[in-house]
Amino acid sequence: MTRLRRTPYAFFYLEDDLQLDISGLIRGDAPGAAADARIIALALLTGDRHRLGREELELLASVPAERWVAVAGRDPDLIASLSEKGLLLVDGEVNGHTVLRERDEALSANQWNLYAALYHFMTQWTGVDIGAVDEAAAQFARQTVAQIDAFVAQHGPAPEPFPELSAIEAVRLPGVVRRDGLFATLAARRTTRAFAAQPMKLEELDVVLRYVFGCHGYGEAVPGLVWVRRTSPSGGALHPIEAYPLISNVEGLKSGIYHYRAREHSLGLLAAVDPPEMRRIATSFMCGQGYFGAAHVSFVLTARFYRNHWKYRRHQKAYAGILMDAAHLSQTQYLVxxxxxxxxxxxxALNAREIEQCLGLDGVSEGVIAMTGCGPKAAGDSPLSLPISTNPSVDP
Ligand SMILES: Cc1cc2nc3c(=O)[nH]c(=O)nc-3n(C[C@H](O)[C@H](O)[C@H](O)COP(=O)(O)O)c2cc1C
Structure with a gap:
């Protein structure tokens, strides 16, 4: 190790460390707490949060993020602790640190906006099993009335579903009802949590891929910039979202992990995986949601951040645009x-780190945003489907 640099990809804040005021309690004072704020560092390079000592913060503040400086008499233990936490970078070949330094350089080279990086890398999940970890979500997923009752008793009723603002007058609309074409499809759109055992037809997957993720046109704006058209919109016509089909039950196709090639409308097989294992992997990607893992095909939607960030360089809105691109594709996939x-x-609800590792993605130039999926439905309703009836004002 010869030189040091502070990563710019870190945030620091103060959190109250509430210490019980024992002597106050003995004196009979009202129970209270003495606050001694602790310094918390959010290390975007690792996605971890750490408590910092004041000396650590002082050392960090003395090292610039823009250029390398000599170690020059700084405490080696503090340097080791800060570099392990992914806050301080060292430029020698020190075990483990090379990875963090490369990640720091990759974030910068891929034009990540600082706030977007904070949100994206600090909210990624790893090793989550919804049933075990997210008890509130699991309560809802199990859909027992008693559990929902208990949830409402604990947290109060859900906020008003249909807010009515006080208005100057209420204007009745003509109420045209359309049941043809797209309107019938919109009415039929549902989330499915029970898939049939029969295989999905190759032609069905063909149509889904072609009309959801397929490239229906492209053009060279100027040499060096190709605009792409899909059936969904995309910020800057860049379409940075890629689809990796995880196929476990489609006629005529090997079960396994694929990448969809949008321009030529073909599939590249990345790894052949037998069907039960493919379903197990898909389920663990989706945090233990076996009802989705059982789908005939699921699609990992990744963003090639570098393509979007090529135009929207460190842009504050770039990340929101990427999420919306993925959401549009999801809705189009529901409709098709x-x-x-x-x-x-x-x-x-994804274990994004595991998915990225499995697909060989670094998470910085390309990373996971969402998963979707489809397949023939099982007969009858899933016990998880919501008891929702039609609204006669809109669907008479
Ligand atoms: C961003 C997003 C994330 C979702 N995640 C889950 C999920 O993890 N598990 C699940 O069972 N449903 C999930 N859903 C589906 C919703 O629960 C579903 O859309 C909602 O219950 C309404 O049902 P519908 O789609 O049939 O109209 C998700 C939907 C959206 C838009």
């Missing part, structure tokens, strides 16, 4: 699936 009579789903 509904039109074909297939079930569909979307989820963002």
């Amino acid at each position: 699936s509904a039109e074909l009579g297939l079930g569909a789903f979307v989820t963002i």
Whole structure:
């Protein structure tokens, strides 16, 4: 190790460390707490949060992020602790630190906006099993009335579903009802949590891929910039979202992990995986949601951040645009699936780190945003489907 640099990809804040005021309690004072704020560092390079000592913060503040400086008499233990936490970078070949330094350089080279990086890398999940970890979500997923009752008793009723602002007058609309074409498909769109055992037809997957993720046109704006058209909109016509189909039950296709090639409308097989293992992997990607893992095909939607960030360089809105691009594709996939009579789903409850590792993605130039999926529906409703009836004001 010869030189040091502070990563710019870190945030620091103060959190109250509430210490019980024992002597106050003995004196009979009202129970209170003495606050001694602790310094918390959010290390975007690792996605971890750490408590920092004041000496650590002082050392960090003495090292610039813009250029390398000599170690020059700084405490080696503090340097080791800060570099392990992914806050201080060292430029020698020190075990483990090379990875963090490369990640720091990759974030910078890929034009990540600082606030977007904070949100994206600090909210990624790893090793999550919804049933075990997110008890509130699991309560809802199990859909027992008693559990929902208990949830409402604990947290109060959900906020008003249909807010009515006080208005100058209420204007009745003509109420045109359309049941044809797209309107029938919109009415049929549902989230499916029970998939049939029969295989999905190759032609069905063909249509889903072509009309959801397929490239229906492209043009060279200027040499060096190709605009792409899909059936969904995309910020800057860049379409940075890629689809990796995880296929476990489609006629005529090997079960395994694929990448969809949008321009030529073909599939590249990345790894052959037998069907039960493919379903197990898909389920663990989706945090234990076996009802989605059982789908005939699920799609990992990744963003090639570098393509979007090429235009929207460190832009504060770039990340929101990427999330919206993925959301549009998800809705289009719901609609195309509904039109074909297939079930569909979307989820963002993902173990993103594991997915990226499995697909060989660094997470910085390309990373996971969402998963969707589809396949023939099982007969009958899933016990998880919501008891929702039609609204006669809109669907008479
Ligand atoms: C961003 C997003 C994430 C979702 N994640 C999950 C999920 O993790 N598990 C699940 O069962 N449903 C998930 N859903 C589906 C919703 O629960 C579903 O859309 C909602 O219950 C309404 O049902 P519908 O789609 O059939 O109209 C998700 C939907 C969206 C838009």
